[in-house]
Amino acid sequence: MIRTRHRIATLAGALAAASTLAACGSDTGGAGGDAGPPQPGGTLRYGLSSAPTCSDPAQASSNQTLYVTRQIVDSLTDQDPETGEIRPWLARSWEAGPDAKVFTFHLADNVTFSDGSPLTADSVRKTFDSITKLGAAKAPLANGFLINYVGTTAVDKLTARVEFSKPNAQFLQASASTQLGIQGEATTAKPAEQRCDGSNVGSGPFVYTAYRQDVSATLTKRPGYAWGSDVFGHKGEAYLDRIDFTVVPESGVRTGSLTSGQLDAVSDALPQDLPLLEAANARLLTTPNPGVPFGFQPNVTRGPLRDAAVRQALLPAIDRRQLVDTVLGPQFKPASSTLASTTPGYQDLSTKLAYDPAKARTLLDQAGWVPGGDGIRVKNGERLSFNVVFSQVFAGNKAIIELVQQQLRKVGVDLRLDLVSVPESTARQNAKDYDSYYYNTTRADGDILRNSFTVEGRNLNVRERIPALDEVLENQLSAADTTARLALIRTAQERILDNGLWIPTVELSQAIGAAGTVQDLKFEASARLQFFDAWLSGR
Amino acid sequence: MVRYLTLRVAQAIWVLWAAFTVSFVVLYLLPADPVSIAAGGAETGSPADPAAIAELQARYGLDQPLWQQYWTALGHALRGDLGYSIVTGQTVTQAIGETLPSTLGLAALTLLFAAVGGVGLAFAATATRRPWLRNTLAALPSIGVAVPTFFTGLLLLQLFSFHWRLAPAFGGHGFSGTVLPALTLALPIGAVIAQVLTSGLENTWRQPFVDVALAKGGSRWWVRRKHVLRPASIPTFTIAGVLVGHILAGAVVVEAVFARPGVGRLTQTAVLAQDIPIVQGIVLLSAVIFVTVNLVVDLIYPLLDPRIAARHRSVRTGTEQGSPANTLDITEEVALRA
Numbered sequence: 001m002i003r004t005r006h007r008i009a010t011l012a013g014a015l016a017a018a019s020t021l022a023a024c025g026s027d028t029g030g031a032g033g034d035a036g037p038p039q040p041g042g043t044l045r046y047g048l049s050s051a052p053t054c055s056d057p058a059q060a061s062s063n064q065t066l067y068v069t070r071q072i073v074d075s076l077t078d079q080d081p082e083t084g085e086i087r088p089w090l091a092r093s094w095e096a097g098p099d100a101k102v103f104t105f106h107l108a109d110n111v112t113f114s115d116g117s118p119l120t121a122d123s124v125r126k127t128f129d130s131i132t133k134l135g136a137a138k139a140p141l142a143n144g145f146l147i148n149y150v151g152t153t154a155v156d157k158l159t160a161r162v163e164f165s166k167p168n169a170q171f172l173q174a175s176a177s178t179q180l181g182i183q184g185e186a187t188t189a190k191p192a193e194q195r196c197d198g199s200n201v202g203s204g205p206f207v208y209t210a211y212r213q214d215v216s217a218t219l220t221k222r223p224g225y226a227w228g229s230d231v232f233g234h235k236g237e238a239y240l241d242r243i244d245f246t247v248v249p250e251s252g253v254r255t256g257s258l259t260s261g262q263l264d265a266v267s268d269a270l271p272q273d274l275p276l277l278e279a280a281n282a283r284l285l286t287t288p289n290p291g292v293p294f295g296f297q298p299n300v301t302r303g304p305l306r307d308a309a310v311r312q313a314l315l316p317a318i319d320r321r322q323l324v325d326t327v328l329g330p331q332f333k334p335a336s337s338t339l340a341s342t343t344p345g346y347q348d349l350s351t352k353l354a355y356d357p358a359k360a361r362t363l364l365d366q367a368g369w370v371p372g373g374d375g376i377r378v379k380n381g382e383r384l385s386f387n388v389v390f391s392q393v394f395a396g397n398k399a400i401i402e403l404v405q406q407q408l409r410k411v412g413v414d415l416r417l418d419l420v421s422v423p424e425s426t427a428r429q430n431a432k433d434y435d436s437y438y439y440n441t442t443r444a445d446g447d448i449l450r451n452s453f454t455v456e457g458r459n460l461n462v463r464e465r466i467p468a469l470d471e472v473l474e475n476q477l478s479a480a481d482t483t484a485r486l487a488l489i490r491t492a493q494e495r496i497l498d499n500g501l502w503i504p505t506v507e508l509s510q511a512i513g514a515a516g517t518v519q520d521l522k523f524e525a526s527a528r529l530q531f532f533d534a535w536l537s538g539r
Numbered sequence: 540m541v542r543y544l545t546l547r548v549a550q551a552i553w554v555l556w557a558a559f560t561v562s563f564v565v566l567y568l569l570p571a572d573p574v575s576i577a578a579g580g581a582e583t584g585s586p587a588d589p590a591a592i593a594e595l596q597a598r599y600g601l602d603q604p605l606w607q608q609y610w611t612a613l614g615h616a617l618r619g620d621l622g623y624s625i626v627t628g629q630t631v632t633q634a635i636g637e638t639l640p641s642t643l644g645l646a647a648l649t650l651l652f653a654a655v656g657g658v659g660l661a662f663a664a665t666a667t668r669r670p671w672l673r674n675t676l677a678a679l680p681s682i683g684v685a686v687p688t689f690f691t692g693l694l695l696l697q698l699f700s701f702h703w704r705l706a707p708a709f710g711g712h713g714f715s716g717t718v719l720p721a722l723t724l725a726l727p728i729g730a731v732i733a734q735v736l737t738s739g740l741e742n743t744w745r746q747p748f749v750d751v752a753l754a755k756g757g758s759r760w761w762v763r764r765k766h767v768l769r770p771a772s773i774p775t776f777t778i779a780g781v782l783v784g785h786i787l788a789g790a791v792v793v794e795a796v797f798a799r800p801g802v803g804r805l806t807q808t809a810v811l812a813q814d815i816p817i818v819q820g821i822v823l824l825s826a827v828i829f830v831t832v833n834l835v836v837d838l839i840y841p842l843l844d845p846r847i848a849a850r851h852r853s854v855r856t857g858t859e860q861g862s863p864a865n866t867l868d869i870t871e872e873v874a875l876r877a
Contacts, residue, residue: 248708249795253798
């Protein structure tokens with residue numbers, strides 16, 4: 001039944017696309033603004049680049065999973081993608097205790113889940129309790145957000161008090177995340193596996209009507225939805241009647257399906273597809289991911305990277321502008337700090353990262369690394385040569401690292417590429433078997449620095465304690481005052497660079513291909529899609 | 540026949556056990572463990588949390604000694620319980636059961652296209668008396684085998700789906716959604732059928748009994764149909780197992796290109812994520828399919844040539860040793876009989 005409807009929709013879309021032949025402007029950044037007032041109705045057909053791993057927002061971690069699950073749950077708060085500010089959603093107001101251990105949320109009244117049950121403080125308690133029961137293995141991100149969770153108390157019907165045993169200032173931003181979206185008891189009472197089958201009950205603007213693992217997910221509009229977040233562009237129900245997500249793994253097929261009108265929007269459009277998209281009156285919607293940008297994390301116990309001077313010299317030895325211009329294209333940005341530019345608390349450190357090969361050479365000369373016969377520097381018989389372990393999770397990784405290799409060679413540094421499969425990359429990282437490890441992490445809160453860089457965190461630097469840095473990273477968790485906390489996060493970014501613990505390269509961007517008829521498809525603060533304001537023009 | 544069947548079933552069980560054991564050993568020799576992938580980080584390449592990995596290992600019993608895991612898995616498999624996918628939490632039987640119909644549909648249409656195309660081409664190549672045409676037609680299968688499936692698929696999509704909009708590009712169901720992937724997959728398989736059948740027809744045509752039949756006044760077409768086709772087709776049936784292998788392997792590529800939710804794509808995602816229970820389930824399924832196909836082929840031989848059935852009887856009475864599937868000397872015998 002669904003299949004038939006799908007085919008009819010496909011046909012209709014093909015006809016619609018066939019009738020639009022006008023050439024496109026250069027609007028590849030934002031949503032088209034001159035399409036007139038939003039029209040409700042219609043089905044948006046979306047091509048995912050890989051299958052969602054599970055229908056449960058709490059267990060979601062990949063972008064493709066989050067594009068789907070974000071739509072079916074509301075969170076306690078929302079985060080403004082422009083300012084990073086936390087704004088009301090299910091919670092109309094909240095208070096944080098002075099030491100960031102207690103958070104009290106005052107919920108909106110008359111909110112219901114899609115099965116008709118009301119949202120109460122108890123729903124919040126059951127949702128968070130069930131996440132800790134799922135465990136870090138099934139819900140790694142959600143459990144990270146609830147670190148040191150003690151419990152939730154229903155103070156009254158609409159007041160929930162969440163308590164932690166240690167300060168947890170990042171929790172307020174985490175309360176805006178999809179992973180901590182509030183679900184009804186019909187879901188939270190279920191075991192992990194049964195929460196993956198598309199039966200999830202949320203209070204979001206869309207509900208699951210079909211979910212087939214590895215194939216497709218169909219969402220329909222929730223009638224009577226009236227409790228949208230303050231960040232949303234309009235009040236009331238979503239505009240779209242339906243969203244059909246289909247998994248289309250091959251990028252050429254996604255692009256072809258978009259340009260031939262079989263899909264309305266697709267994930268992971270490639271920069272080289274841009275001319276094709278523009279010729280078909282489609283656009284590329286992009287936004288830089290917040291969190292830790294791509295970069296090298298040196299293992300400070302191995303090879304020449306033990307030498308802090310070498311790590312310092314690598315910072316000005318990389319021409320980040322060239323990386324973006326040569327490999328990626330205009331929708332990407334060079335990294336300019338330890339955090340990506342869209343992360344709250346981001347500190348612009350681009351002067352420390354400015355391309356200056358002469359400076360790099362001077363630093364290495366001063367540290368006693370002198371050019372050897374083949375141009376690679378040597379000190380006490382040791383060649384200035386180190387490897388980088390990386391995987392192709394992002395298609396541009398290899399080309400970028402190859403270019404970095406050429407740039408480093410110019411200052412006498414030999415970078416050896418160690419491209420491995422995702423499984424092997426995980427194994428190497430667990431065994432700490434690398435000179436440097438290349439990756440990025442998405443999170444719209446500076447606390448990601450603590451996860452990635454404290455000695456108690458993943459510590460891929462394999463370093464000893466550096467009190468000046470570790471204290472800042474830990475203290476930001478207990479700073480209930482936002483301004484004070486952001487100041488600590490700024491300091492942390494600087495100290496990580498000064499210790500040469502991160503050699504940033506480029507910021508990851510999401511690139512969504514969207515037909516000309518798709519209007520106001522927006523990114524939320526964590527660079528995942530929010531379909532609430534989206535609508536289809538010219539139907 | 541009963542003894543023959545018993546022997547074949549015992550053989551099949553042995554093959555299944557070997558497939559299970561070899562896949563188990565190979566999967567555990569791989570450098571990474573699947574739980575660290577499942578515990579997050581795989582998508583962004585960012586590191587996974589060691590505590591989460593330990594928790595997941597305990598959940599799936601992967602912290603136990605290898606031999607113990609092997610016995611547990613084997614015991615469960617014997618009861619038809621193949622465990623849970625480490626990535627999605629679905630049961631393996633459910634995951635495979637949901638994807639199997641799509642692949643079976645694809646395989647059926649592929650075989651139909653391949654058989655019609657392959658047999659047609661073989662007939663055309665051997666029937667024509669013009670050498671240039673015969674040579675041209677005989678060279679076509681090599682091209683069919685050489686062109687990568689991936690390329691054929693994208694080319695067909697570009698033309699029939701994106702340009703002319705005659706068929707859906709992805710997630711296809713029903714005939715219109717299966718025709719392009721089946722054509723893509725049928726190309727190399729039809730080519731193999733054409734190659735083997737062409738050479739079978741040519742060899743048989745050179746046998747003396749053909750001359751006898753022609754001398755008796757039979758037309759070329761009649762002789763070909765009545766006397767040549769059956770013995771000439773036996774080698775084609777012999778390679779049925781290889782063809783099934785082609786389809787299963789080809790499905791991995793074709794189902795990825797056409798976004799078909801089949802066993803091939805399940806294989807691809809499971810291998811990438813090292814989802815061991817799923818991979819093992821697919822290995823077992825493939826083994827069952829191979830064993831069944833070969834059994835069916837062995838049962839078809841006697842229908843194609845009564846003398847093979849006669850040999851079955853002699854095997855039973857112990858007067859002659861040898862596999863009933865041995866077809867190498869058949870044309871000789873046919874010649875003698877004629």
